[in-house]
Amino acid sequence: MDFADFFPIWSTLTENERDIISRAAFDRKFPKDTVLSRGTECTGLLLIRSGQIRAYTTSEEGKEITLYRLFERDICLFSASCMLNSMQFEITLATEKDSVVTVIPAEIYKTVMTASAPLANFTNEIMASRFSDVMWLIEQIMWKSLDKRLASFLLEEAAIEGGNTLKITHEIIGNHLGSPREVVTRMLRYFASEGLVKLARGTIEIADETGLRALAG
C-alpha cells in the first residue's frame, strides 16, 4: 500500500512535500488490544495498513462508548489532535485486532498541511467524515432504543467478521454501546427468546438475520 492509497490528493502535493512526509513516516505493528493514543497524547496521523482500530470515550468511572471504528485504508486523525488548537476533547484509540499502521509524526504533517491547500482540504474531509460518524452516534444515543442499537451492532459485527457466529463478551458489547453488561445480557436473552439469536458460552449466533434487520430499522 502506497501513500496515494490513503491520500487521493497525493499526486497534487509537490515533490518536496511528498518527500518530507515519506521520510518522516514509519511503520509500527501493534498487537490486538493495544492502546495507541489516549487523551491529549499526540502520536501522529495513523494510516491503517491492516487491522482494526476503535475510537472511544470513557467516563470518570471507566465506562466506555465506541465513537467509531477504523479499518484498512482509513486514516486516524485524532491521534494527532495537537495539530489543531481547537480540538479540545479526549479520545482513546486502541487496536481491536493485530494491526500495522504507518505513523506520520504530527509536527511533520502539520508543517506540510499549513502550506498545502490540497492537504489541508483533504484533512477537512477526513474530519468531516469523523464528524458524520459522531453525529450518527448522537442520533443513535438520543433517539434509538437499546434493542435497535444492539441489533445494528450485532449485524455490523457479523459484516466485519464475515460470519454469523460472534465471539464477543456481553461486557465488550456494553463498552461499545455505552451500556452496563447486565442490561446487554438481559436484552440478549430477550433476543434469544424471540429467536433472533442463540446464546452459548462466549458466542452469540445470529439466528434470524431478517428479524434483526427489521428490528434495527
Added chain:
Amino acid sequence: MDFADFFPIWSTLTENERDIISRAAFDRKFPKDTVLSRGTECTGLLLIRSGQIRAYTTSEEGKEITLYRLFERDICLFSASCMLNSMQFEITLATEKDSVVTVIPAEIYKTVMTASAPLANFTNEIMASRFSDVMWLIEQIMWKSLDKRLASFLLEEAAIEGGNTLKITHEIIGNHLGSPREVVTRMLRYFASEGLVKLARGTIEIADETGLRALAG
C-alpha cells in the same frame, strides 16, 4: 465588524481572494426563531454580526437536542455543508434572538478555500471547535456527572455565603471539583443557557434554585 474580526487569517489571503469573498458576501437580518438552514440545504457560511443561533438535531418524531450555540463573532460552517463531500449529517440552524449575519455563498467560499492553505487550515479549526462542542455533548449525555457536582457546589456555596450571588472564579470552582477551568466555564455557560444561573464578570447568580436542586439530584 470587519472580515478580519471573523477570520484571523484574513490578512494572509491574497488581495484577489479577499475581493472574491467581500464582493460575494451580503448581509441578512433574521428575526428570532427563524430557521436559517435545515438538513442538507447549503445557504453558505454565516458570520454572526449580532444575535444568537442554535444548532440542533431532530429525531424523526421531531424531538430536538441542542448541539451548540453560536454568538456574535462566531462563524457557522454547517450551513455550507455542501462544501465538504464527507459531511453527511443533518443539522438545523435557527435564530434564538433577532440576528444579523453576513452570508458568504458556499460555492464562493469553497473556490477560495480550495486554493488557499490559510483559509483551508482555518476552516479546519472551525470544524475542530464544533467537533469539540459535540464531543462535550456526548460525554454529557452519556456520563452526566460534572453537571450534578457543579450544581451541588453552587448550592453549597450559596448556603455558605448566605446569598444567591456568588463571587467566585471559574478557576477556583475547578480547583474545588478537580476539573479544568475551561470545563467549568463551559458547564456554567450551559447552566446560563438553561436559565439556572446568570453569569457576570466575577459573579454567578443563582437564578433558578429549584432547577439547580433538581439537577443536583
